[in-house]
Amino acid sequence: MNLLKRAKKNKDTDFDSLWKDFEQTKSKKIREKLIMEYLHLVKYSAGRIAITLPSYIELDDLFAAGLLGLIQAVEKYDFGRKIKFETYATPRIRGAMLDELRNQDWFPRSIRHKEKRTRAVMSKLETMLGRNPTDAETAEELNISMEEYYKWIDEIALTNLVSLDKNIASNSEGLYSIISELPNEKTIANNPYKALEEKELLNIIKETLNDMPEKESIVLTLYYYEEMTLKEIGMVMEVSESRICQIHTKALLRLKGRIARILKGVPGATTKGSIYKNLRPHRI
Numbered sequence: 481m482n483l484l485k486r487a488k489k490n491k492d493t494d495f496d497s498l499w500k501d502f503e504q505t506k507s508k509k510i511r512e513k514l515i516m517e518y519l520h521l522v523k524y525s526a527g528r529i530a531i532t533l534p535s536y537i538e539l540d541d542l543f544a545a546g547l548l549g550l551i552q553a554v555e556k557y558d559f560g561r562k563i564k565f566e567t568y569a570t571p572r573i574r575g576a577m578l579d580e581l582r583n584q585d586w587f588p589r590s591i592r593h594k595e596k597r598t599r600a601v602m603s604k605l606e607t608m609l610g611r612n613p614t615d616a617e618t619a620e621e622l623n624i625s626m627e628e629y630y631k632w633i634d635e636i637a638l639t640n641l642v643s644l645d646k647n648i649a650s651n652s653e654g655l656y657s658i659i660s661e662l663p664n665e666k667t668i669a670n671n672p673y674k675a676l677e678e679k680e681l682l683n684i685i686k687e688t689l690n691d692m693p694e695k696e697s698i699v700l701t702l703y704y705y706e707e708m709t710l711k712e713i714g715m716v717m718e719v720s721e722s723r724i725c726q727i728h729t730k731a732l733l734r735l736k737g738r739i740a741r742i743l744k745g746v747p748g749a750t751t752k753g754s755i756y757k758n759l760r761p762h763r764i
Contacts, residue, residue, distance in 0.1 A: 493517055495517070495565070498510060498513065498514055498517070499514070499557075499559040499565075500559065502514060502559075503559050503560070511554060511555070514554050515547075515550060515551060515554055518550060518554070518565065518566075518569065519547075519550070521546075521550060521566060521569055521570055521573055522543055522546040522547050522549075522550050522573055523543065524709065525542075525546055525570060525573045525574050525577065526539055526542040526543045526546055526577065527539075527709030527710055527711060527712075528574075528703075528707075528709060528710075529542055529574065529577055529578075530542065530709075530710045530721075530725075541580065542577045542580070542581075544580075545576045545577045545579070545580035546573045546574070546576055546577045548576050549569075549572045549573040549574075549575060549576030549577070550569060550572075550573050552572060552576075553565070553568060553569035553572045553573065554569075557569070591635045591636060594632050594635060594636055595636045595733070597622065598618070598622065598632060598633075598636060598733055599733045599736060599737045600737070601618055601621045601622055602618060602733055602734055602737050603737035603738070603740070603741055604621070605617055605618060605621060606734075606737070606738070607741070612692065612693050612734070615629060615630075615730075630726065633726045633729050633730060634722075634725070634726065634729075636729050636733070637725050637726075637728070637729045685735070685739065688735055688738050688739065689701065689735075692731060692734060692735070693731075695717070695727050696727055696728075696730060696731035696734065697731070698717065699713060699717075699724060699727045699728050699731055700728070700731050700732075700735070702716065703728065710724055710725065
């Protein structure tokens with residue numbers, strides 16, 4: 481798609497003047513210019529979502545759906561509210577992409593079952609072995625071949641889309657947004673214990689990252705903390721995009737399983753001391 485290649489942020493554009501002129505005139509020409517100026521948001525969102533999808537799903541399809549979300553955001557945006565357009569538009573762009581995926585019925589229940597079963601097996605093996613299980617060990621415990629195991633991992637990548645369908649304007653809390661919903665300011669103000677609990681859970685995630693397989697830790701760090709895209713991570717690690725997708729999926733399965741065990745008080749390879757013993761269970 482030619483538009484995809486042209487989707488770059490122009491730092492020299494006077495966006496304030498553009499928006500003011502558009503609100504006053506509703507000019508189609510200005511509308512089209514705004515859409516072109518913000519195409520990079522669609523490209524960025526498509527790249528972020530693509531890491532959770534199997535390789536047979538075309539990035540252009542996501543981009544087309546996201547473009548519709550961008551067009552609607554431009555038409556409905558209220559410049560006078562002083563909210564950054566990026567903050568307003570990004571959830572709508574992602575939402576349009578997710579709606580398109582749901583319309584294609586890419587969320588069969590069998591994949592959900594595979595995700596839960598694989599996560600449970602990884603957790604079981606980590607507890608038994610006291611270390612990260614290999615792919616071969618996980619496949620053997622699942623009683624499937626290595627070829628089928630990697631096929632499962634590709635399919636399970638679809639389930640990670642749920643974590644992206646959250647109304648979070650910022651990813652400053654990194655991986656926490658994948659594990660549970662971020663507390664809002666009102667919740668923190670009314671419940672100091674809840675705020676402490678959330679902080680401790682984030683500490684668990686950071687400690688867990690340090691003990692994960694190196695490639696998985698790198699992918700999660702680059703994706704959630706550095707906010708790099710699938711393509712960018714692949715370039716850094718010098719592997720294919722599909723391989724990055726597999727590593728990302730396995731890392732999330734491992735991370736969710738570990739945190740679930742810790743919050744349930746089950747000892748594991750990465751549990752250090754008892755500083756988390758008073759944490760109440762979270763939705764994983």
